[in-house]
Amino acid sequence: MKLWHCNGARSLRALWTLEELGLDYELEVMPFPPRIFQREYLDVNALGTIPYLEDGDVSMTESSAICQYLVDRHQRWDFGLQPDHPEYGAYLNWLHHADATLTFPQTITLRYYYLEPSEAKQEVADDYARWFTARLRRLDAHLESHDYLVDNRFTVADIAIGYALYLARTIELDQRFKPQTRSYLERLCERDAFKRADAFGEPLNLPKRNT
DSSP states (O other): OEEEEOTTSTHHHHHHHHHHHTOOOEEEEOOSSHHHHOGGGGGTOTTOOSOEEEETTEEEOOHHHHHHHHHHHTTOTTSSOOTTSTTHHHHHHHHHHIIIIIIHHHHHHHIIIIISOOHHHHHHHHHHHHHHHHTTHHHHHHHTSOSSSBTTBOOHHHHHHHHHHHHHHHTTOGGGOOHHHHHHHHHHHTSHHHHHHHTSSOOOOOOOOOO
């Protein structure tokens, strides 16, 4: 397998999963965003997005889907749930909630706070930051009585959601976290596999934003 990755980006989900599962892989670390700073990457992935995973004839671009694929393909049920598990629906929902509900508004905030800042776009960024905070309500409530998302143990659903919280911290939205959500992220970041994955490549060098 080969994974294309930028430090701090959504590809961290895939890399973290590879490290947790102990699988063999090749890693290509690129500057962010690669479509700007490593334009030859467009010959590999025409979208210019990351992650990008190749596994034989399989190619994938969606970070949460890659997490699920790796668990299912290698039958590593110690990091996932099988369809007959009573919490399988919740497991899938958290996996997809991570990107569709949580990470999406953050990408707009990241773009307009840091990558394309302007006075005209500040209000849009502020709106999406508030939207992200509102979308934490379900997670905040769940973590009041759970250490992990499903089955009372760590799974790739935690990797998917954990990355969304990690990104929020990177772009300075973590002051909006509830105490239980902050503790959850800190617990995930103490995992050895996360630390190994997070160490690949130079950290995102975001400009200081005006507040």
